[in-house]
Amino acid sequence: MARILPSNLSMDDFISACQTPLRKSIRVNTLKISVGDFQALAKRKDWELTAIPWCDTGFWIDADESQVPLGNTAEHMTGLFYIQEASSMLPVTALFPDSKCEFESVLDMAAAPGSKTTQIAALMENQGVLVANEYSSSRVKVLHANIERCGVRNAALSNFDARVFGGWLPEQFDAVLLDAPCSGEGTVRKDADAMKNWSKASTLEIAETQKDLIESAFHALKPGGSLVYSTCTLSVEENQEVCLHLKQTFGDLVEFESLQHLFPNAEKATTEEGFLHVFPQIFDSEGFFVAKLRKLGSAPAPKVKKRLGKFPFVKASTKQTQEIEQALNAQLGIDLPLQSQIWLRDDDVWLFPQALEPMLGELRFSRMGIKIAQTHKKGYRWQHQVATSLATGKETCCVELSIEQAREWFMGRDIRPESLSGLGEVLVSLDNHVIGLGKWVGNRIKNGLPRELVRDKNLF
Template sequence: MVKLPEEFKNKYTHLLGQEESERLFSALNLPERKAYRINQLKIDTNISYDQSKPIPNLTASYYGEIDGTDPEWVGGSVYSQDPSAMFPATLANVQPGEKVLDLCAAPGGKTTKLGESLAGKGLLVANEISATRVKALRENLERWGIDNAVVTNNDSFALAKVFPEFFDTILVDAPCSGEGMFRKSEDAVNYWSQDYVMTCQARQKEILQEAMKMLKPGGKLVYSTCTFSPEEDEQIVAWLVAKYNLQIQKLPLENTTGISYGHPEWTEQKLSDLQNTLRFWPQNNLGEGQFLAVLKDQRKQEDTVLVSPKKQQRKRNNVGKGKLSKEEIDYVSKVIEKFNLPEQLSSWKTLALNSNDHIFIPALDPKRLKGLKIINNGLELGIMKKRRFEPGHQLAAVLSNLPQTETVELIDKKQYDSYLHGETLQISNKLNGFVLVSFQQKIFSFGKMTGNKQLKNFYPKGLRK
């Protein structure tokens, strides 16, 4: 049973009243609601999990628990995520071709949805300040088959220097006091205090001030937290409206079951538009605690010079330094040209660069990223070894978005588990050289068929079970 701090109970009894606060406190002692999303980038969206309980207002999202060792998860077909946490990236309403920033991105639940919405067009910058958590962010974006993302490991100040007025949409899922996670994390309960709430508010303002420097005139700021605290929710939004003249957007919802709205009376300004913000309370049985606001910048877009897609393409093609030699192109071609390549890889020979033998197609000109700590830029095709090329795991995930013929299907779970452990398998197959490896029709890795019918293992060591 969760032992709630008395200060917390007194606060929410005052804000919600006796009856509703008791509902909240009781709900915090119930099991969390688990859910998952299906990756709409994949050619095969058929999965084995139960889809009888869809989450209202969301597409391809269902209540249910998934197994992190199943081929659906390993191959990037599903993502486990709290139902309430699915709403910010969905209601951001990102369109293909936009430039999008997820400023506090790890572990990647919201980021993968943003990348999915871009559908391979435009740019996604996913940033995480924690050097530990950014690894999980990269892995999840890789698994999801997203090839137009830059993963960075910086604070908001460093990013703002590189990307002034650059992004069409910025999502700030801000670090917060975590009240909405109380029934999932005992640490969150033990760490809570009203002083910590105010510390978080100050940090949120600091992050948002840098985020606003990166937002294009006319752009969209999506602000979310996993806390109930008005100091970190409505009061932050009221501060944004006052400081930057942003307009709170009314969010389209066909079904409001389990969803509440913001409280203007919990702020000094008492802005009526705060009723357009969304609140997710655990007692409403949709998911965990979450707050969400979408705000529109009211400056005119013509204040910023837009770069046409053709000019962007020419800029990427003119990077120059690090371009592949004819010999390197030949090595890469022998491996990847036998696969069904997505449209964005049709010009890989002119776009690909070599950085310390890592062959990649940048999502953004590396010169533009100078001064930032870059974890990944675009799509890594693979690694150049001595007189040969080995395809990378990210490329396998991207290729799995399309039907493929150069694929070895593992026949049973024993083979699948052995491959996840890093073992070489004896396989009866007519294919030779590099192949995609799948189980239950879900591609999850590269392998290499040898002349003696062995499938050499290329599943990354860091991911092996």
């Protein structure tokens, strides 16, 4: 570390920063709430917010967690914010420097647990298609839970070694984020044991994998598209050298874009190539590395043999789509979003992002879009994600819960709203934010929260 530390930084400051606990930070989920409304909410709860300079929706937060951790608050469980380390917000900011989306298709190559995936989805405003890949099958469940909580509906999840994308989906994406697996040298402030098994040999071995991954990312990118490569490590071998390897491999097809002006004082962490090499003492954050590259032309992609098997979904006819749309509007007052398509699988009704269709015969996805209904003899049984991803809270069949009732709801229990009764399915909300879908049984709302989202202790 002393060897690679820039001359204007001191080793003593580096060690001191590594021994200092991280400031807690969050990112407002603008798919659910505006930044202004969240700031007003935080003020009511005596949460002190300090803006993170490189993320318009990011804040360091000072909150009393002695009674309830932030992760168990109603606002977190409703998906209004995501607990995310401040420097972890940098890669997506680099990919979307204007805080608006001009991308139809984006690939997140190593997506779990979902902090950057949900950040991308918010900037895409749930439009286009976001392919979120995770190599570890056990972490795919966590990824799905987070995108579900945050109301993401334009994602397609996959479970592959990300080295496959360059051959399987060549030149398919407008933008690619490769937040690469790494040795984690930057995370020591969060995890005191992060360096316990560190070795130079393992660093070099990981770097070889990263070189394969960045080549795959480059092939998956359309000419003219943007690629952000990032790690939460500090070694030159896993960072600068990986990016320079790509430049050496593809020559003039690779252009480095300087991040020097990405945010105020970014030049303090900018390398001569224009990369961000964030040591923890510079911005009082985790250590992080971010590079942005542009693909200037086509490169021959690796040849692959595909055996996908039969695709189990059938695209709904115009008549079927109209019938489903009319039923959804009549029963819940919800309209289907534009740029989406209905697909059917046995009795299940799914809503896919329209931009996903060209990829459906090219790669096997573990989950696409959102499941909105199951068909039965009397019509449709609507699903939880209709509430969290499509409802606005302004629907007439929406019952506002008290904080006590919402607590019962998240614990999987039925609700008895005072002096109310009804028939059929009903949306439930807290502070005008829809949190679920239930069914009237007389004067009781039967809880429809999926079992995996039920929480049973230390709630708000």
